[in-house]
Amino acid sequence: MVSVPTPSLARAALWMSAALVSFTTMAVSGREAGRVLGTAEMLVWRSVIGFAVIALILALSARGFAQVRTQRMGLHLLRNAGHFFGQYGWYYAVTLIPLAQLFALEFTSPIWVALVAPLFLGERFSAAGLGAIGISFIGVLMVVGAFGSGFIAGFGEGQIWALLASFGFAVNMIATKKLTGTETTLCIMFWLTLLQAPMGLAVAGALPTVPPDGMTAFWVLALSLGGLSAHFCLTQAFRYGDATVVVPMDFFRLPLIALVGMAFYAEPLAWNVLAGGALIFLGNWLNTRRARQ
Numbered sequence: 672m673v674s675v676p677t678p679s680l681a682r683a684a685l686w687m688s689a690a691l692v693s694f695t696t697m698a699v700s701g702r703e704a705g706r707v708l709g710t711a712e713m714l715v716w717r718s719v720i721g722f723a724v725i726a727l728i729l730a731l732s733a734r735g736f737a738q739v740r741t742q743r744m745g746l747h748l749l750r751n752a753g754h755f756f757g758q759y760g761w762y763y764a765v766t767l768i769p770l771a772q773l774f775a776l777e778f779t780s781p782i783w784v785a786l787v788a789p790l791f792l793g794e795r796f797s798a799a800g801l802g803a804i805g806i807s808f809i810g811v812l813m814v815v816g817a818f819g820s821g822f823i824a825g826f827g828e829g830q831i832w833a834l835l836a837s838f839g840f841a842v843n844m845i846a847t848k849k850l851t852g853t854e855t856t857l858c859i860m861f862w863l864t865l866l867q868a869p870m871g872l873a874v875a876g877a878l879p880t881v882p883p884d885g886m887t888a889f890w891v892l893a894l895s896l897g898g899l900s901a902h903f904c905l906t907q908a909f910r911y912g913d914a915t916v917v918v919p920m921d922f923f924r925l926p927l928i929a930l931v932g933m934a935f936y937a938e939p940l941a942w943n944v945l946a947g948g949a950l951i952f953l954g955n956w957l958n959t960r961r962a963r964q
Contacts, residue, residue: 683912687920690904696897704890705766712879715871720895722864750846751866757839767829771929775948776833781955783841803957810950
């Protein structure tokens with residue numbers, strides 16, 4: 672068992688602030704690197720660079736590589752299969768749709784968790800839970816603009832991949848929550864980077880393309896380090912704060928990335944994306960509050 676730190680709102684907020692910056696870095700870097708490299712290639716480079724960083728940190732840590740020993744390899748495999756699928760969809764969608772829309776649709780992950788939990792964790796559906804899911808679904812329709820363009824027309828390739836990515840992240844969330852009771856953050860990160868490199872190679876079908884210029888290499892490095900930092904910071908935030916505290920903080924990703932998209936990519940600050948994202952968040956918060964009670 673790993674030690675459980677004393678809950679601290681201030682520390683949870685600090686870790687979440689760092690996570691917000693990391694997620695934003697991932698989005699911008701993924702879009703820029705995706706102009707040159709394929710999605711699977713980016714994921715292979717991210718895993719290779721991430722593994723090198725984690726291995727170095729482990730070598731310098733007090734417990735060393737002893738902490739990566741695990742008796743829960745099946746759960747690690749499930750977590751990383753879900754995460755790889757989610758990351759593939761996320762990095763593919765980031766090149767197709769506005770950044771704010773991608774982040775808003777990513778917020779549906781907790782709703783997928785609420786839908787899957789009764790099937791795999793023995794939980795029961797409730798009227799309140801279904802109501803929260805309904806609120807979030809209306810938010811999704813607002814985000815994709817389905818009310819203005821028609822239900823089917825609102826869901827293009829990018830939007831569908833973003834929703835599929837959120838399902839993969841839901842699998843990752845369920846597995847991660849179970850792993851944090853017995854595994855250190857570095858252990859989880861070690862198996863994340865080690866297992867996902869061969870997954871990327873299998874999808875790519877060949878060795879990844881070497882970044883052809885210094886700027887592309889910079890973006891690949893930034894998305895790799897941003898991904899590691901986002902995972903580490905988010906895991907640490909959950910160690911110091913309850914989900915009812917961390918989840919609302921995570922919502923600030925949406926207005927932040929909306930401003931980044933407007934400033935760097937001339938993406939309009941669409942009211943339907945912000946309003947729909949707020950509804951998705953409200954459904955998540957109600958579900959989290961209900962689960963805690």
